[in-house]
Amino acid sequence: GAVVSQHPSRVICKSGTSVKIECRSLDFQATTMFWYRQFPKQSLMLMATSNEGSKATYEQGVEKDKFLINHASLTLSTLTVTSAHPEDSSFYICSASNRGHEQYFGPGTRLTVT
Amino acid sequence: TQLLEQSPQFLSIQEGENLTVYCNSSSVFSSLQWYRQEPGEGPVLLVTVVTGGEVKKLKRLTFQFGDARKDSSLHITAAQTGDTGLYLCAGVSSYGNNRLAFGKGNQVVVIP
Numbered sequence: 596g597a598v599v600s601q602h603p604s605r606v607i608c609k610s611g612t613s614v615k616i617e618c619r620s621l622d623f624q625a626t627t628m629f630w631y632r633q634f635p636k637q638s639l640m641l642m643a644t645s646n647e648g649s650k651a652t653y654e655q656g657v658e659k660d661k662f663l664i665n666h667a668s669l670t671l672s673t674l675t676v677t678s679a680h681p682e683d684s685s686f687y688i689c690s691a692s693n694r695g696h697e698q699y700f701g702p703g704t705r706l707t708v709t
Numbered sequence: 710t711q712l713l714e715q716s717p718q719f720l721s722i723q724e725g726e727n728l729t730v731y732c733n734s735s736s737v738f739s740s741l742q743w744y745r746q747e748p749g750e751g752p753v754l755l756v757t758v759v760t761g762g763e764v765k766k767l768k769r770l771t772f773q774f775g776d777a778r779k780d781s782s783l784h785i786t787a788a789q790t791g792d793t794g795l796y797l798c799a800g801v802s803s804y805g806n807n808r809l810a811f812g813k814g815n816q817v818v819v820i821p
Binding site for chain 2: 599601627629637638639640641644686688690692697698699700701702703705
């Protein structure tokens with residue numbers, strides 16, 4: 596149980612384009628989903644927290660207009676990186692939680708912006 | 710901001726040896742979680758410790774939560790090559806919003 600998927604696993608896009616990453620909880624309903632980014636040899640940095648049906652809460656320093664988060668249902672959240680630039684290249688990981696403290700992580704999405 | 714410091718950052722040992730890694734903070738956490746992450750994958754939850762002084766065992770892995778709920782340790786007995794990975798500790802915020810604060814991780818390499 597507690598399986599979270601992400602799609603795509605890898606994406607390469609050109610600078611200036613937008614990329615959408617999906618995060619799905621496959622066997623449970625996720626009241627809260629979290630989006631993280633991770634640079635090489637670094638830890639996970641929380642970008643935003645989203646609750647189903649409400650606006651996401653962004654961490655300090657994360658541009659909400661650049662990283663659009665939509666938590667449309669209890670099993671799906673999407674992160675759209677708008678007007679991507681090379682510095683947005685990173686490993687993006689989502690996690691899902693159902694009221695408890697434990698978060699279950701997806702396998703991550705490797706974004707490369709050329 | 711609740712910060713977690715993990716040490717050592719990197720550890721290389723021979724198969725069969727024992728090792729201990731640490732996760733320390735000046736903050737109190739309602740609970741603390743340990744994850745293992747392999748390259749190119751998301752973290753996988755190993756254990757959650759909640760009570761100060763709690764000890765949990767997962768096969769050859771022993772997790773301990775400090776009495777004051779500020780620190781934790783992970784001890785691996787008779788390490789195997791499959792134990793290689795990045796071990797991340799994460800503290801559950803005491804502010805009640807379920808946010809996790811991650812340490813930078815302990816990179817463990819077990820050499821056959």
